[in-house]
Amino acid sequence: MRVTTVAGPPSVGKTSVVVKTATRFAAQGHKVGIVKFDSLSTTDDRVYQQAGLPVVVGLSGNVCPDHYFVSNIDDCLRWGIAQDYDFLIAESAGLCNRCSPHVQGVQAICVVDNLSGIHTPRKIGPMLKLADVVVITKGDIVSQAEREVFAYNVRLANPRAQIVAFHGITGQGAADLAAHMLTAPSVDTLEGRRLRFSMPSAVCPYCIGETAIGRDHQRGNVRKMCFGEPAR
Amino acid sequence: MTARLFSLTIGELAQRHPAVAEFLAGARALEAKPDIALGDWIDTLDDDQLGHLGMDRDGVASHLDALVGRLDGVRRAAELPLQSLTLQGGVDKAGRLERLDLTLVPGDVACIVGPTGSGKSRLLADIECLAQGDTPSQRRVLVNGRVLDRAERAAFGGRLIAQLSQNMNFVVDLSVGEFVAMHANCRMVSRPDQAVAEVIACANELAGETFGDDVPLTQLSGGQTRALMIADTAVLSSSPVVLIDEIENAGIDRRRALDLLIAREKITLISTHDPILALMGDRRIVIGGGAVVDVIAPSAAEKANLQALGRIDDELAQLRHRLRRGERIDVLPDALFSQ
Numbered sequence: 001m002r003v004t005t006v007a008g009p010p011s012v013g014k015t016s017v018v019v020k021t022a023t024r025f026a027a028q029g030h031k032v033g034i035v036k037f038d039s040l041s042t043t044d045d046r047v048y049q050q051a052g053l054p055v056v057v058g059l060s061g062n063v064c065p066d067h068y069f070v071s072n073i074d075d076c077l078r079w080g081i082a083q084d085y086d087f088l089i090a091e092s093a094g095l096c097n098r099c100s101p102h103v104q105g106v107q108a109i110c111v112v113d114n115l116s117g118i119h120t121p122r123k124i125g126p127m128l129k130l131a132d133v134v135v136i137t138k139g140d141i142v143s144q145a146e147r148e149v150f151a152y153n154v155r156l157a158n159p160r161a162q163i164v165a166f167h168g169i170t171g172q173g174a175a176d177l178a179a180h181m182l183t184a185p186s187v188d189t190l191e192g193r194r195l196r197f198s199m200p201s202a203v204c205p206y207c208i209g210e211t212a213i214g215r216d217h218q219r220g221n222v223r224k225m226c227f228g229e230p231a232r
Numbered sequence: 233m234t235a236r237l238f239s240l241t242i243g244e245l246a247q248r249h250p251a252v253a254e255f256l257a258g259a260r261a262l263e264a265k266p267d268i269a270l271g272d273w274i275d276t277l278d279d280d281q282l283g284h285l286g287m288d289r290d291g292v293a294s295h296l297d298a299l300v301g302r303l304d305g306v307r308r309a310a311e312l313p314l315q316s317l318t319l320q321g322g323v324d325k326a327g328r329l330e331r332l333d334l335t336l337v338p339g340d341v342a343c344i345v346g347p348t349g350s351g352k353s354r355l356l357a358d359i360e361c362l363a364q365g366d367t368p369s370q371r372r373v374l375v376n377g378r379v380l381d382r383a384e385r386a387a388f389g390g391r392l393i394a395q396l397s398q399n400m401n402f403v404v405d406l407s408v409g410e411f412v413a414m415h416a417n418c419r420m421v422s423r424p425d426q427a428v429a430e431v432i433a434c435a436n437e438l439a440g441e442t443f444g445d446d447v448p449l450t451q452l453s454g455g456q457t458r459a460l461m462i463a464d465t466a467v468l469s470s471s472p473v474v475l476i477d478e479i480e481n482a483g484i485d486r487r488r489a490l491d492l493l494i495a496r497e498k499i500t501l502i503s504t505h506d507p508i509l510a511l512m513g514d515r516r517i518v519i520g521g522g523a524v525v526d527v528i529a530p531s532a533a534e535k536a537n538l539q540a541l542g543r544i545d546d547e548l549a550q551l552r553h554r555l556r557r558g559e560r561i562d563v564l565p566d567a568l569f570s571q
Contacts, residue, residue: 118404118414122258125286129295140357142403144395145415145464149404152418156251159298165361172357175366197286 001080002184005102006091007127008111013137014091015044016168017111019051021177025087026052033085035076037092039065065093066199070101074190081188102130102196107184113138114150121153126197133180134161137168237297238271245270249303250417255296259285270296314338314392314472315376317499322370324523332524336499338472343510344503346519352503353398355519356475359501360395369522394471396461398478402449408432409445412464419468427468434463434492438484459484466492473499480506508545511538544568
């Protein structure tokens with residue numbers, strides 16, 4: 001089973017990208033399964049169902065979404081294999097822009113949009129920098145010059161990635177992305193594999209439900225800001 | 233990573249390209265250790281700095297290696313000579329086959345006409361993305377008679393086609409000068425400062441009210457924005473194909489803008505409702521219901537009419553100018569009525 005993880009900031013069009021590409025595979029006779037990770041609630045499972053794509057949803061609730069993802073992704077593979085899928089696509093909510101649990105040896109796609117600002121590619125961490133394919137959406141809304149500069153900045157942030165321009169409404173770019181996804185390695189289990197980059201370490205009282213503010217509650221792994229003279 | 237790259241100093245490396253300098257500046261390498269070799273600098277990075285970069289130690293080395301390789305590659309990439317662009321029919325909005333097999337060569341100017349919503353912008357978008365049956369029209373666009381493979385498309389690096397869409401807005405929060413400089417850098421223009429000054433001067437020639445390089449992009453008027461987009465395309469772009477969508481809506485001197493944009497060695501496609509622009513083409517592509525329904529070569533009579541329309545247009549421009557100065561138009565010039 002070919003496995004692809006898809007991550008990206010909220011509202012960039014991850015679901016549209018996956019639906020448009022996965023329905024191409026389905027039309028060619030492949031069996032495609034979807035896992036949708038989100039934090040509090042999602043209605044995207046309905047979008048997948050309407051497109052005729054089987055989907056399971058994982059909601060992380062009060063656990064860090066990316067930690068939740070990595071604790072569950074191998075179970076997703078077992079589910080996909082039991083269902084006899086040819087492709088498993090796991091879409092996850094990239095909420096903090098820093099990490100997204102790209103796994104070594106598993107195809108990783110990062111979705112970003114042209115509207116998010118020209119400097120965004122350099123602000124996004126390993127989610128973008130360590131992806132194999134970067135999909136750029138909403139190119140129809142900005143000028144060609146902005147599109148070009150945005151794609152160039154993505155290239156600087158991740159010189160190794162393949163870049164695919166994608167129009168989520170028309171599906172333009174789906175053929176290109178499908179060609180990339182056909183090269184995703186087949187994977188049967190993730191047992192023993194590693195993340196491409198460590199997740200932020202945050203073991204402190206707030207991780208386990210503390211809500212009070214104050215010095216007394218800042219224990220464990222705490223990092224404090226430095227205040228020098230303000231820059232002028 | 234190549235040993236040679238490893239042994240270059242931070243300062244030397246920064247001079248290779250602004251993007252490399254920016255990476256090193258972001259990592260605070262440039263101010264702290266310009267004389268240290270890259271390899272030694274990477275060895276000095278602690279966990280905090282690596283965390284800030286979002287990479288592990290090997291990652292920094294391979295990132296810089298890939299970055300330098302990519303930039304050198306783009307710089308070297310000889311522009312693939314364009315001999316022809318071929319448009320092959322897909323389907324119309326009702327799903328009927330489109331009868332289209334049109335090849336354009338450098339020097340060709342083709343105008344696209346048809347009612348609003350008939351699919352003119354779709355045709356331009358198909359060309360821009362080099363559609364391979366993967367757009368709603370299912371058209372195919374061939375370069376030099378064949379489908380470009382992905383590697384070739386990447387080698388072009390998006391430089392094959394320049395497009396002026398109907399989009400009249402910039403969304404980026406930068407000044408005119410900052411943005412054009414950024415664009416010039418990404419096009420690897422040899423003298424970015426000079427190019428920026430040239431783009432702004434050229435835009436000011438097209439727009440009514442002049443603007444400087446320190447104005448935020450988002451504060452430009454519709455006409456100024458369009459003028460800047462046109463000047464940017466004309467000056468910075470070496471793309472052999474230029475797509476222009478309804479330039480007459482821009483509120484700028486459209487004939488002057490076209491003079492800037494149409495170069496003899498390029499293929500130009502212009503979607504338009506304007507009779508003068510439509511008759512300027514060597515060919516007129518007629519669109520209806522989402523498909524090309526005809527391709528017309530202008531007649532000798534049409535070419536003669538183009539001259540007459542040009543004179544009328546000049547008269548109208550004079551009237552427009554007078555109105556803008558607050559004058560009255562009580563009498564119309566005779567030239568508007570003479571044959």
